[in-house]
Amino acid sequence: MRDDGRGVRDGDVDADDDSGADADADTDGDGDSDDVLGEAEAWPDAPPTCGWYELRSQFDEPCESGDSWVRDPFYEPGVEPVLRLVAVSGATTGPGSSRVITVRLRRSYRPVVLALGSYETVIWDVEREEGARLDHIYVYGYDPQLVTGADDVPVTNHSPGGDNPGYCYPFCGDHDTRRDVARIEAETGLTLRSFDGCSEAIGITLGDVCREECRTSVACAGRECGWSPDCRLECGMCAPGARCDGSACVACTPSCERRECGTDGCGGSCGSCTDDTLCDGTGACVPTRTFPGCADVAAESHYCLTLSGGRPALLGLDSGNVCPFGKPDLNLGGGTPEHCSIGWADGSLFVCVDRPGLHGLVRYTVLTDTLAVAPVPCEGVVSWHGGLLSAEYMSWHSPDALDHFATFDDALDGAGETWPWGTRGTRMTVRGDLLYSAWHSASGIEVQALPTGEAVRTIRLEGYDTWILGLSVADDGLLVLNAFWPEGRVAVFDEATGAWLYDVHPTAGVGALQCFVGS
16 A cells, blocks of 8 residues: 555554553643543433533544544534544555445534545545534545535535645644644634544544533433543532542541642642742652652752653763653653753653654653643744743754744643744754754754844854754753764763863763753
8 A cells, every 4th residue: 555655654653552651641731641432432322402512533443543633622502613624544455445434423513514635545435323414525635535425515525636634633754734734724714623533444433422411321320420431521529528539429538737738638738839849749849850769860960851762861960870760661752853852841841752642742740740742743842931942843854933832731722923933953952042953963053042033153062073862051051962872972061162071971872951950
């Protein structure tokens, strides 16, 4: 089978392989993992009327690669159409393959505008159950596409030769699916509400689930409280003086003994921490830069936050010791490229990841050992004044614009601004209002002013002209470059002059760098 160039076929990495943390990835920021519907999550009956409903989707078979997401899944019924996109590379092949993908539409509480896209020829067979409302179908394909079962519905067919959307979101390799979405939104005049992508498929079900019906008849029968995976909702909250134990409210006694922050174990709070500290799992306020198990490295004169074997780690610039932390099977591998730029803010590490099952701007919160993912295609990310700057992911790894997000929540919502200038290279870091950047192999560092992008100066590096796998400037002006490959060293310079100071030989491989003055 041909490869459309918009996703990896051979050598795809399963989201669960090598990383137990990937299963906890939260792509919408609600604190819950975004798994596809399982056997236990059957489609509940949809009543004719409903006050609030949820968009749902499910492919007939697990996808080898692809992504699914829903924007603001809960809606009131109405007349405004809902735009839903299904994108594939082609239909599942095999003996007797007919190139058919069945699209089943269940009851919908708003009219549906359906966008269908495939690289290879597909016969899109539309089946509608009672209550399904279908207003229009838009089809995109490099090879010819055909729609059956919807003769009464207007069809706009942009095939063959149409620019079919990628089946990963926000991007597949160097293909930015956001641009496809923007084009489809412009043509339909609607905002995309759900995206379902799969490398190959034989069928998909799209429908609406009534929240009230879910609550009363399916998910919460016999439950007082707690999270229901069937309908993905809370079944109820316990009264003061009680806590939820599984599905029942049980009496509890609030206790803040030896706790200065966090929960009192009974729905209340034991207090909050100052701006320079965070609440850990024991109820203590600890410094924002707290890295479990790595206190010795953090006590060195300088140390760097980095990635080693896919895990977050600290590198001591005095000893060269590399101290990984977090889940032993945590894997933030698949950076673009090679994790050469990372950010740090408010107790969280930020990194760009591009691999099947984990795409976009990833936030790893150290004290809670959890991930959240914003659908932001990026080449690299740095922190600036509590917000984030991400270099847009472009072909040939040539960032030509910067996206600024005031907060990570803004990145989750896509509520950023694009600055119409790019870095001078693919490796970057920030100190104050200066942006430092370099190409993958360089003898100098370019310095630009933020937020204007105005060129400030070039730092010529003494005795250095090799690969740069990470770049950082500590608050006291120590400039640190990662040349672990091919030279097995991290080189330290004076930021003001570019003079070489010393080399560090890490005890394990390291990637991007965010360096600090030690305690």
